[in-house]
Amino acid sequence: MDADIGRQAATRIRLDQWTLAVHAVERQYAAQPQLWGRYGSSGLEASRRDTAATLNYLAAALDALDPGVFRCYAVWLRDLLVSRDLGGELTTHFDVLRNVLGERLPAREAALAGYYLSEAAGALAAPTAPPEPPATGRDPWAELRQNWLDRLLAADRRGALDLVRSAVQGGTSVAELYLQVFQPGLREVGRLWHLSRVTVAHEHYVSAATGWLMGQLQAHAPTEPVHGRRFVGLCVDDELHELGLRMVCDFFDWAGWETHFLGARTPRRSVPPLVEALQPEVVGISCTLPIHVSYCRELVAALRASPAGRQAVVLVGGQALLAHPGLAHQIGADAVGSDAASAVSQAEQLLAARTAA
Ligand code: B12
Secondary structure, three states: OHHHHHHHHHHHHHHOHHHHHHHHHHHHHHHOOHHHHHHOOHHHHHHHHHHHHHHHHHHHHHHHOOHHHHHHHHHHHHHHHHHOOOOOOOHHHHHHHHHHHHHHOOHHHHHHHHHHHHHHHHHHOOOOOOOOOOOOOOOOOHHHHHHHHHHHHOOOHHHHHHHHHHHHHOOOOHHHHHHHHHHHHHHHHHHHHHOOOOOHHHHHHHHHHHHHHHHHHHHHOOOOOOOOOEEEEEEOOOOOOOHHHHHHHHHHHHOOOEEEEOOOOOOHHHHHHHHHHHOOOEEEEEOOOHHHHHHHHHHHHHHHOOHHHHHOEEEEEOHHHHHOOHHHHHOOOOEEEOOHHHHHHHHHHHHHHHHHO
């Protein structure tokens, strides 16, 4: 019952997102006239956009019936605002949203949305704790990772290539570079962006250069003989975070799978016909942002409605699904994978279990 109310509220909020945002910002400026002094009318448009984004996350949480999705977003947003010197006081903002939704949604939907907003406001009462860098004390990869990152943040991708090539010559495997250097190193870039220590352009450069490095390293990756099983991997609509899935696809490739990587922002309607044509044993769906989880659900449902999709094991992964593990089951996937190495063994186990059943 609650699930229906959550989904209905999510749909209504998404459909009416801009109008709700305009009303909420008008109220907020009326409640806090000092905002005019701080941001002026030029800030109005940005405030509306940001409020629409917040409503989108609220809708994602309601859709998943998981207040934790919105709570995590609220803490992330507060820390982002603090790091950009924009205060980080969100309680009034959430009060305003609760009032606006209270007037514009049916009572039960408004009550549920109001509960999610209050719950998140409660979490914000805890003091700000900026995200910590990974502990490097006894981490044998820390030095290589830091050198790789320093080079990429200095826009020196050739220097980074020299570095990882000599690591390979010294006995480091490409798989280790992926999981011990690139993966945590990329997450560190995200942390630095969140803290305003690097820009979005750095994030773009480091990720583009890492994709290039991964391509350069393929010749050094040992590959098993091809065994005929197929893996199709894609990122859902609007999802630009594709490096994680590329790593997953490379691991399947090295393990002898015939691998089809469809890349970022794959329109979900286009997937079932391709799966029908390729008949893969496993379909992998990647989703980093919680606001895209509903696309995963729709895609899994569409796959289950097609003969080849019903036969395939559906694995999901990416940070949105890792952070909220209950979601994978809720959207109808067979399992959630935590990283590229375990994805292959997980897929093999799920297939073996199916054959045995
Ligand atoms: C690189 C990056 C980008 C790049 C992506 C480029 C690319 N080609 O992929 C660009 C610059 C485009 C980008 C854009 C944005 N990003 Co960004 N991004 C990142 C960053 C720094 C690294 C992501 C990454 O590659 N991680 C490394 C990979 C290897 O790890 P992974 O994705 O988790 O993948 C592993 C596992 O999860 C698993 N896995 C993944 N998929 C699958 C699938 C299957 C089937 C299986 C089994 C397993 C599996 O295996 C993978 C390999 O081991 C993260 C920081 C972070 N904490 O990750 C932020 C981050 C994800 N981005 C963030 C944000 C906010 C954005 C933007 C909204 C704004 C911005 N910063 O530019 C836009 C949104 C774009 C969109 N619509 O998707 C936030 C998200 C916060 C949130 N929870 O909502 C983060 C966390 C940064 C932060 N600290 O705030 N981003």
